[in-house]
Amino acid sequence: xxxxxxxxxxxxxxxxxxxxxxxxxxxxxxxxxxxxxxxxxxxxxxxxxxxxxxxxxxxxxxxxxxxxxxxxxxxxxxxxxxxxxxxxxxxxxxxxxxxxxxxxxxxxxxxxxxxxxxxxxxxxxxxxxxxxxxxxxxxxxxxxxxxxxxxxxx
Amino acid sequence: xxxxxxxxxxxxxxxxxxxxxxxxxxxxxxxxxxxxxxxxxxxxxxxxxxxxxxxxxxxxxxxxxxxxxxxxxxxxxxxxxxxxxxxxxxxxxxxxxxxxxxxxxxxxxxxxxxxxxxxxxxxxxxxxxxxxxxxxxxxxxxxxxxxxxxxxxx
Amino acid sequence: xxxxxxxxxxxxxxxxxxxxxxxxxxxxxxxxxxxxxxxxxxxxxxxxxxxxxxxxxxxxxxxxxxxxxxxxxxxxxxxxxxxxxxxxxxxxxxxxxxxxxxxxxxxxxxxxxxxxxxxxxxxxxxxxxxxxxxxxxxxxxxxxxxxxxxxxxx
Amino acid sequence: xxxxxxxxxxxxxxxxxxxxxxxxxxxxxxxxxxxxxxxxxxxxxxxxxxxxxxxxxxxxxxxxxxxxxxxxxxxxxxxxxxxxxxxxxxxxxxxxxxxxxxxxxxxxxxxxxxxxxxxxxxxxxxxxxxxxxxxxxxxxxxxxxxxxxxxxxx
Numbered sequence: 302x303x304x305x306x307x308x309x310x311x312x313x314x315x316x317x318x319x320x321x322x323x324x325x326x327x328x329x330x331x332x333x334x335x336x337x338x339x340x341x342x343x344x345x346x347x348x349x350x351x352x353x354x355x356x357x358x359x360x361x362x363x364x365x366x367x368x369x370x371x372x373x374x375x376x377x378x379x380x381x382x383x384x385x386x387x388x389x390x391x392x393x394x395x396x397x398x399x400x401x402x403x404x405x406x407x408x409x410x411x412x413x414x415x416x417x418x419x420x421x422x423x424x425x426x427x428x429x430x431x432x433x434x435x436x437x438x439x440x441x442x443x444x445x446x447x448x449x450x451x452x453x454x455x
Numbered sequence: 456x457x458x459x460x461x462x463x464x465x466x467x468x469x470x471x472x473x474x475x476x477x478x479x480x481x482x483x484x485x486x487x488x489x490x491x492x493x494x495x496x497x498x499x500x501x502x503x504x505x506x507x508x509x510x511x512x513x514x515x516x517x518x519x520x521x522x523x524x525x526x527x528x529x530x531x532x533x534x535x536x537x538x539x540x541x542x543x544x545x546x547x548x549x550x551x552x553x554x555x556x557x558x559x560x561x562x563x564x565x566x567x568x569x570x571x572x573x574x575x576x577x578x579x580x581x582x583x584x585x586x587x588x589x590x591x592x593x594x595x596x597x598x599x600x601x602x603x604x605x606x607x608x609x
Numbered sequence: 610x611x612x613x614x615x616x617x618x619x620x621x622x623x624x625x626x627x628x629x630x631x632x633x634x635x636x637x638x639x640x641x642x643x644x645x646x647x648x649x650x651x652x653x654x655x656x657x658x659x660x661x662x663x664x665x666x667x668x669x670x671x672x673x674x675x676x677x678x679x680x681x682x683x684x685x686x687x688x689x690x691x692x693x694x695x696x697x698x699x700x701x702x703x704x705x706x707x708x709x710x711x712x713x714x715x716x717x718x719x720x721x722x723x724x725x726x727x728x729x730x731x732x733x734x735x736x737x738x739x740x741x742x743x744x745x746x747x748x749x750x751x752x753x754x755x756x757x758x759x760x761x762x763x
Numbered sequence: 764x765x766x767x768x769x770x771x772x773x774x775x776x777x778x779x780x781x782x783x784x785x786x787x788x789x790x791x792x793x794x795x796x797x798x799x800x801x802x803x804x805x806x807x808x809x810x811x812x813x814x815x816x817x818x819x820x821x822x823x824x825x826x827x828x829x830x831x832x833x834x835x836x837x838x839x840x841x842x843x844x845x846x847x848x849x850x851x852x853x854x855x856x857x858x859x860x861x862x863x864x865x866x867x868x869x870x871x872x873x874x875x876x877x878x879x880x881x882x883x884x885x886x887x888x889x890x891x892x893x894x895x896x897x898x899x900x901x902x903x904x905x906x907x908x909x910x911x912x913x914x915x916x917x
Binding site: 524 | 630638663665669670675729736
């Protein structure tokens with residue numbers, strides 16, 4: 302059962318700020334890219350939205366440590382690992398790597414978020430947490446300790 | 456009946472790019488700020504969203520000419536003027552001014568967008584244009600030619 | 610000599626808004642992705658930045674017409690065509706297509722921007738336009754009328 | 764000597780996502796708004812940028828816990844408190860409150876970031892940390908424990 306995924310993308314000009322580096326808020330958007338790709342690789346729908354009934358994954362917490370700057374044009378790899386599967390939530394770890402011209406890669410950030418399975422109550426517009434549905438329980442699993450520690454492969 | 460509005464805001468660090476200037480896509484977001492404030496000043500709801508029934512204003516077109524750069528920390532004024540009220544759409548003109556330390560202001564951009572009154576069809580998820588509702592017809596009007604041409608007052 | 614380019618990317622969750630569609634300001638960011646890829650395909654540097662000397666391409670104007678909504682998870686193609694090469698500026702046309710599950714594609718937007726070759730004056734922080742350098746003149750050319758009109762190939 | 768600051772702003776339409784809520788990455792941008800306002804209130808420059816010499820505050824880490832959703836049109840207050848002043852870094856705590864129509868407010872998030880005083884090395888483009896300059900040491904101080912715990916005043 303899948304517990305990790307690596308996505309790759311380029312840094313866009315609009316993601317930089319006047320310091321010449323990627324704005325730190327965008328690292329959290331990069332994490333989301335890997336989350337979507339992970340769900341797709343698992344054959345699961347991340348968002349299940351029909352008019353009048355929206356099920357989604359609001360974030361309960363997020364954190365990131367930044368260890369190397371990212372710049373316009375860099376190619377990055379975002380490694381997702383499932384840290385924990387709770388009754389109503391999933392906890393992810395992400396590591397972001399910059400691919401260097403010489404073929405090596407540099408870890409640029411390590412972080413994570415916890416995301417709660419939730420529906421929008423049609424009566425009052427409030428969020429209500431739900432137990433993870435069976436297809437998600439059956440589709441993903443926590444990463445073994447090694448997968449959280451070892452550098453993801455290129 | 457109202458036909459113009461001026462909003463004021465600061466430029467955020469996250470809105471700059473590595474050229475040290477505000478990224479041009481953000482000018483369109485500034486226009487939206489003035490649109491929201493204009494609707495509020497008119498006592499109208501910009502978004503009318505109940506579960507299963509969403510009415511909104513997708514944009515049909517947008518344009519902008521950039522005449523002076525904006526930088527982190529600048530205070531800007533965004534002047535909205537209603538250019539035309541159509542059966543199912545509203546056309547806006549926006550001018551964005553940078554407030555200078557000496558009390559003058561510099562026009563940084565002029566642009567606009569046309570926005571269509573629309574509902575999301577609950578059956579198929581498609582957008583369907585609607586006639587403007589009476590409260591909007593009664594609440595706003597096109598700006599007289601002068602208001603489109605004259606520099607907005609500080 | 611190159612005069613067009615097609616880039617492909619996915620729509621991110623963070624690019625949607627509460628209407629469930631891609632926020633219109635992001636279409637301009639998609640155009641930039643194709644501009645960067647076009648320069649790379651031509652072997653040219655889009656940004657030439659050394660400390661104390663920054664050369665870039667601020668936008669003089671931008672516009673877009675939106676003809677079909679884009680949603681989270683869509684795969685889009687962004688077709689760039691060089692509309693005009695001026696002394697100090699380049700004018701681009703962009704068309705954005707959504708790839709449909711059945712293999713067809715739908716035009717979602719058509720727009721463009723004009724971008725001026727500029728350096729940042731180290732003495733006063735002002736932008737100064739410059740003649741296009743020879744490597745850019747030699748590296749790109751305006752698209753023939755057909756390339757601006759015909760649907761870009763998948 | 765100042766150790767806290769409260770900023771106020773509105774939620775923009777472009778800051779929401781298809782779940783109808785503010786995208787979580789934007790909470791980090793709201794924190795930055797309070798940081799800029801805090802520096803201004805202290806009479807300090809957040810960014811000191813001359814051509815060839817850029818001094819700034821890249822983030823070393825950031826985190827946030829989300830406790831209540833924010834929606835388009837909400838007015839929020841962002842309370843900054845200085846958690847620690849290190850040799851080369853400042854650690855901030857932020858709490859974000861939503862102002863309710865009835866005059867109360869709801870804590871929507873609590874988080875923070877640590878930011879390092881840094882210059883861009885003109886020779887190799889690398890970031891180098893620097894000791895905090897005297898005017899910053901003299902201008903701000905860590906918040907007393909109470910200020911980190913007590914609800915900020917409206």
